[in-house]
Amino acid sequence: MPKALVTGITGQDGSYLAELLLAKGYQVHGMIRKASTFNTERIEHIYQDPHDPAARLFLHYGDLANAEQLTNLIYNVRPDEIYHLGALSHVKVSFDIPEYTGDVTGLGTTRILDAVRRSGVKARFYQASSSEMFGSAPPPQSETTTFQPRSPYAIAKVYSYWMAVNYRQAYGVFATNGILFNHESPRRGETFVTRKVTRAVARIRAGMQKKVFLGNLESKRDWGYAPEYVEAMWSMLQRDAADDFVLGTGESHSVRELVEEAFGYAGLDWHDHVEIDQGYFRKFVRPNEIFFLLNFSDAGQLAGDLIEDRR
Ligand code: NAP
Ligand code: G4F
Numbered sequence: 634m635p636k637a638l639v640t641g642i643t644g645q646d647g648s649y650l651a652e653l654l655l656a657k658g659y660q661v662h663g664m665i666r667k668a669s670t671f672n673t674e675r676i677e678h679i680y681q682d683p684h685d686p687a688a689r690l691f692l693h694y695g696d697l698a699n700a701e702q703l704t705n706l707i708y709n710v711r712p713d714e715i716y717h718l719g720a721l722s723h724v725k726v727s728f729d730i731p732e733y734t735g736d737v738t739g740l741g742t743t744r745i746l747d748a749v750r751r752s753g754v755k756a757r758f759y760q761a762s763s764s765e766m767f768g769s770a771p772p773p774q775s776e777t778t779t780f781q782p783r784s785p786y787a788i789a790k791v792y793s794y795w796m797a798v799n800y801r802q803a804y805g806v807f808a809t810n811g812i813l814f815n816h817e818s819p820r821r822g823e824t825f826v827t828r829k830v831t832r833a834v835a836r837i838r839a840g841m842q843k844k845v846f847l848g849n850l851e852s853k854r855d856w857g858y859a860p861e862y863v864e865a866m867w868s869m870l871q872r873d874a875a876d877d878f879v880l881g882t883g884e885s886h887s888v889r890e891l892v893e894e895a896f897g898y899a900g901l902d903w904h905d906h907v908e909i910d911q912g913y914f915r916k917f918v919r920p921n922e923i924f925f926l927l928n929f930s931d932a933g934q935l936a937g938d939l940i941e942d943r944r
Contacts, residue, residue, distance in 0.1 A: 634689075638662045638710055638756070640697065640745070641718030645820045646761070648675035650716055650863040655679060655689060657867070662710045664695040664703075664719065675820050697741030704748040707756070714870050716759045717745055720790075723824060724765060725915060727786035739789035746800040746808065757807040757870045760797040763790045764814040764855070764881065776812070776879050784915065798877070807875045811866055814881030818859040826888055827856065830895050837906050838899045844906055848913025850889040855881040 637654050641647040642663030654661050666672065673680070673692070681688040693710075695702040697719050707715070720738040721727060727734040742760060749756055767774040768783035782788045797808040821828040826847070833845035857880070865880050896903035 634658060634660050635714065636660045636662065636710060636712045637714045637716060638664070638706065638712035639716045639718060640664045640695075640741075641720065641761070642692070643672050643675055644718060644722070645675070645818060645822065645859055646816075646863055646866075647716075647718045648679075648820055649818070649860045650718070650866060651676060651690065652679055653860075653863055653867060659714075660689045660691070662691045662693060662706070662712065664706060665692050666696055667694050697737045697744065700744040700748070703741075703744045704752070707745070707748045707754055708752045711752075711754050712756045714757045714759070715745065715749070716761075716866060716870075717742060718761045720761065721786065723822070724784045724786045725913070727784050727789070728915070731785035734785045735789050735792075737789075738786060739792040742793035743796050746796055746806060749806055750800065750804050755807075757875070758797065758800075758809065759866055759870055760793055760808060760810045761866075762794045762797075762810040762812040762877075763787065764812060764879070766791050766794060766812065772885070773883075774879070776877060794877075801875050807870075809869045809872075809875045810877040811869050812877065812879045813862055813865075814855040814857060814879075816857040816859040816862040820859070826854075827891065830888075830892055833906070834895045834899045834901065837901060844908055846908050846910035846913065847888070847892070848910065849915070850892065850907075850909070851887055853885045853887045855883070855885045856891075857882045 635658070637659045639647050639650055639661060642651050643665055647663065651661050651663060663676070679690055681690045683691055693706055695706055697703070719741065721730070721734045727738070746758065749758060764774065765784065765787040766780045766782050767778055768781040768787055770778050770781045780791050782791050794810050797810050800806040801808040817827040823829060823832055829847070830845065833842065836842045837845070862880060869878055892903045892907060896906065
């Protein structure tokens, strides 16, 4: 029976992937964080009592910020495949906690890769890379596009991407990057824009709220369907050799179109319910901003004045 270890099993992708792997006959080991509230809602329906001799899903406490736990887990489970999906995955939040993002979304990957190397476990490794790494590179983006990351999240993912490539080249680890464009589902986290909008539409329709506050309606995303994307993750690890792959739909829509469609579907006019909150815009540090402007002739005058002063 093949064994898989999944980090981020309680997330959107992790839950769909665990379902898929169980259906394929795998023994699945998932790493979960200790939380004071339940964080296993997305995998409750596939939970199995570990005392049951037929159980094939096992959950282990661990944190990507803790190398020892990761090393023990890999050494004890000795998985055939590792799907590394755990991350602080919210782009906007990564601006608020950049150091933590680097630790978990970036260094967390190195901790796993190095545990694989040191343990000698011959596990195939999947790195959840992201189209966010393309950043300001003009669309359409592909495997040959140079990364121009624009957020702490994207920068941490670029670091992880190169770590996976490095462990492949330097140590022969079967490390594959799946560079996935946005993918959504009913299990999408409720602070990402698709669920935020669809949830608000349902609540407004049910009379439970009146407004929803959104950020940039003009940004465009290539949105796919998460259950299909986890099948691609599995396929990437079944290939003869590790490599890097981009996955998207080739179709892009604006947040405004999403809003129009979702409210329209429920027979609502979005203009009555959507308000813009600048707080939800991505606050880049305006990389093209020029902080000091001094007109050339003024500069000449200033220099002259300074020389005059020194005299
Ligand atoms: P998600 O729903 O936000 O799930 C993230 C998972 O990571 C959760 O299980 C979370 O656990 C876990 N996690 C967060 N911090 C952790 C830590 N310090 N230690 C251990 N686990 C931690 O993300 P997703 O949408 O399923 O995405 C899966 C992966 O693909 C992520 O790496 C994401 O960055 C990447 N990705 C996603 C997309 C997309 O459109 N969905 C596109 C490209 C790449 P809790 O449940 O306890 O919070
Ligand atoms: O749903 P989002 O927060 O997803 P984002 O930032 O594209 O990131 C997701 O996809 C990445 C793949 O490219 C993943 F790597 C990452 O982990 C995550 O899963 O925002 C989508 C768009 C953005 O342009 C954002 O500015 O929607 C815009 N938006 C407008 N109003 C909003 C809102 N986003 C959020 N979260 N909340 C708003 O109110």
